[in-house]
Amino acid sequence: MAATPLVELHDVTKRYGAGPLVLDRVSLVAAPGDFISLIGPSGCGKSTLLRLIAGLSPASAGTLQLDGRTPEQAAAELAFVFQEPTLLPWLTVASNVALPQQLRGLSPADRAATSRRVLDLVRLGDRAAAYPRQLSGGQKMRVSIARALSLSPKILLLDEPFGALDEMTREHLNEELLAIRQQQAWTAFFVTHSVAEAVFLSNRIVVMAASPGRIHTEITVPLTYPRTAATRLSREYHDLVAEVSRILRSVESAAA
Amino acid sequence: MSKRLLQILLPAATGVIFILAWYALRFSMNEEMQFLLPTPGEIIASFRDNGDSLARAALNTTEGALLGFAGAIVVSAGLALTLSLSSLIRISLYPYLMMLQMIPVIIFAPILILWVGPGLKSVVVITFLICFFPLVVNTTQGLISTDRNSVELFRMYRASRLQEIFLLRAPAALPYFFTGLRIAAVLAPIGALVGDYTAGSSAGDGGGLGFQAIIYSSQAKYPALFATAAVTCVLGFVFVGVVVGLSWLALHHWHDSYERTDT
Numbered sequence: 001m002a003a004t005p006l007v008e009l010h011d012v013t014k015r016y017g018a019g020p021l022v023l024d025r026v027s028l029v030a031a032p033g034d035f036i037s038l039i040g041p042s043g044c045g046k047s048t049l050l051r052l053i054a055g056l057s058p059a060s061a062g063t064l065q066l067d068g069r070t071p072e073q074a075a076a077e078l079a080f081v082f083q084e085p086t087l088l089p090w091l092t093v094a095s096n097v098a099l100p101q102q103l104r105g106l107s108p109a110d111r112a113a114t115s116r117r118v119l120d121l122v123r124l125g126d127r128a129a130a131y132p133r134q135l136s137g138g139q140k141m142r143v144s145i146a147r148a149l150s151l152s153p154k155i156l157l158l159d160e161p162f163g164a165l166d167e168m169t170r171e172h173l174n175e176e177l178l179a180i181r182q183q184q185a186w187t188a189f190f191v192t193h194s195v196a197e198a199v200f201l202s203n204r205i206v207v208m209a210a211s212p213g214r215i216h217t218e219i220t221v222p223l224t225y226p227r228t229a230a231t232r233l234s235r236e237y238h239d240l241v242a243e244v245s246r247i248l249r250s251v252e253s254a255a256a
Numbered sequence: 257m258s259k260r261l262l263q264i265l266l267p268a269a270t271g272v273i274f275i276l277a278w279y280a281l282r283f284s285m286n287e288e289m290q291f292l293l294p295t296p297g298e299i300i301a302s303f304r305d306n307g308d309s310l311a312r313a314a315l316n317t318t319e320g321a322l323l324g325f326a327g328a329i330v331v332s333a334g335l336a337l338t339l340s341l342s343s344l345i346r347i348s349l350y351p352y353l354m355m356l357q358m359i360p361v362i363i364f365a366p367i368l369i370l371w372v373g374p375g376l377k378s379v380v381v382i383t384f385l386i387c388f389f390p391l392v393v394n395t396t397q398g399l400i401s402t403d404r405n406s407v408e409l410f411r412m413y414r415a416s417r418l419q420e421i422f423l424l425r426a427p428a429a430l431p432y433f434f435t436g437l438r439i440a441a442v443l444a445p446i447g448a449l450v451g452d453y454t455a456g457s458s459a460g461d462g463g464g465l466g467f468q469a470i471i472y473s474s475q476a477k478y479p480a481l482f483a484t485a486a487v488t489c490v491l492g493f494v495f496v497g498v499v500v501g502l503s504w505l506a507l508h509h510w511h512d513s514y515e516r517t518d519t
């Protein structure tokens with residue numbers, strides 16, 4: 001691919017204060033449209049890496065560029081989906097989705113139109129007036145994703161967004177996420193503990209190792225998009241899941 | 257039997273038993289001691305006989321309680337916002353806030369009279385002092401207990417400090433604020449009464465319930481004294497009732513404390 005890089009990490013190193021090395025010289029280049037899954041043992045710095053890209057935490061060394069700019073400057077192009085839905089319980093679903101626009105100072109009329117559009121995207125248009133506590137876990141997560149999409153980000157950062165959901169719901173949301181991506185072309189960094197999820201969603205899987213956190217291997221997923229539920233039945237998919245699981249196990253046993 | 261019905265019947269039954277016991281106690285007393293315990297009937301009659309003075313005193317106490325309560329809400333909200341800004345400010349001010357709460361109002365009253373004059377002004381200040389602490393402590397706690405992820409979300413979208421306070425921290429603190437408000441609502445009428453008892457005055461408006469209680473006891477109007485206590489209770493219920501209602505309005509559609517249980 002000759003596309004100009006959208007995200008460029010070069011020897012990014014991270015330490016919290018005087019603590020141990022959390023990320024050791026991580027280099028990674030993402031092209032527009034990439035869907036990159038980050039997978040690795042607990043504590044290897046996946047969340048930290050996302051937070052660095054998001055500009056929520058500074059790198060200790062190395063360079064990090066988004067679209068040729070610093071994360072601070074590129075803030076408008078970024079959206080983050082946390083592991084928890086992180087909805088404000090006193091706002092309706094529609095107002096929660098409209099929050100990023102409200103913080104940007106957009107008018108209520110513009111906000112309403114966009115909120116409706118992204119809520120339809122996650123198939124929750126009919127729950128706009130509900131409060132978060134009236135939703136199921138999966139629905140809350142979809143609202144959270146709709147909120148992240150509301151500012152049409154170029155880069156979407158997702159930190160184990162479906163980690164707390166049951167497998168059925170998770171598979172459903174995986175398919176939905178890919179369907180949405182057909183309509184909104186963003187580049188994704190997706191942290192997960194599920195190999196199956198990583199294979200299903202991404203075109204690139206980055207396996208990380210711990211102590212210190214670093215990139216161990218990268219695996220390209222040659223499955224073609226659009227991927228559907230049927231993809232999970234294919235031989236190729238199963239072989240890939242097996243291969244990534246094997247690599248992950250070797251990384252984890254090396255750490256133990 | 258439905259739970260609803262029990263919730264009405266049981267307290268009603270307790271009330272009847274209580275009143276019967278009251279009469280029994282009263283009529284088992286020596287004739288010359290009976291004045292110490294007026295019957296509910298005598299107390300109701302004293303409402304009629306002292307209606308004017310009671311109503312005027314109740315109005316004055318309500319005014320004092322309301323002003324002190326409202327002042328405490330406004331000032332505590334401002335102070336809580338300041339305290340929520342930094343733990344250094346909290347550490348420097350908390351001991352003195354505690355001290356403010358520890359000051360025995362009774363001892364403070366004579367000085368207060370010299371400072372602001374007796375009557376309504378003193379009553380308002382004393383009510384303010386009594387209501388202030390639970391409000392400040394609870395609201396501050398609410399403002400600093402905001403969910404970490406939500407704060408990150410706001411930072412992620414580059415929210416301004418004001419947006420963070422008014423769109424996130426303040427609404428998140430509402431349940432805590434109402435906890436403080438409920439405590440303060442119980443304290444406000446009592447504070448106004450104590451304030452009036454220790455620093456009240458007949459000048460101007462003729463004093464409140466505390467001052468009226470002093471007059472009744474000097475006139476040996478014991479049933480009227482019981483009536484004064486009853487009026488104070490009612491006042492307390494009204495204060496708490498209004499706060500409970502406001503709290504419901506502000507929280508019922510989203511806060512877990514109002515979650516409907518399916519039973």
Ligand SMILES: Nc1ncnc2c1ncn2[C@@H]1O[C@H](COP(=O)(O)OP(=O)(O)OP(=O)(O)O)[C@@H](O)[C@H]1O
Nearest residue numbers: 016019022040041042043044045046047048049213
């Ligand atoms: N704010 C922080 N201050 C100090 N140390 C931190 C902080 N956040 C994370 N760490 C440390 O950095 C290391 C990596 O943490 P991180 O949360 O990035 O791991 P992770 O790969 O996301 O783990 P998991 O899969 O369990 O979510 C851990 O050792 C953790 O203790």
Ligand SMILES: [Mg+2]
Nearest residue numbers: 046047048159
């Ligand atoms: Mg993590």
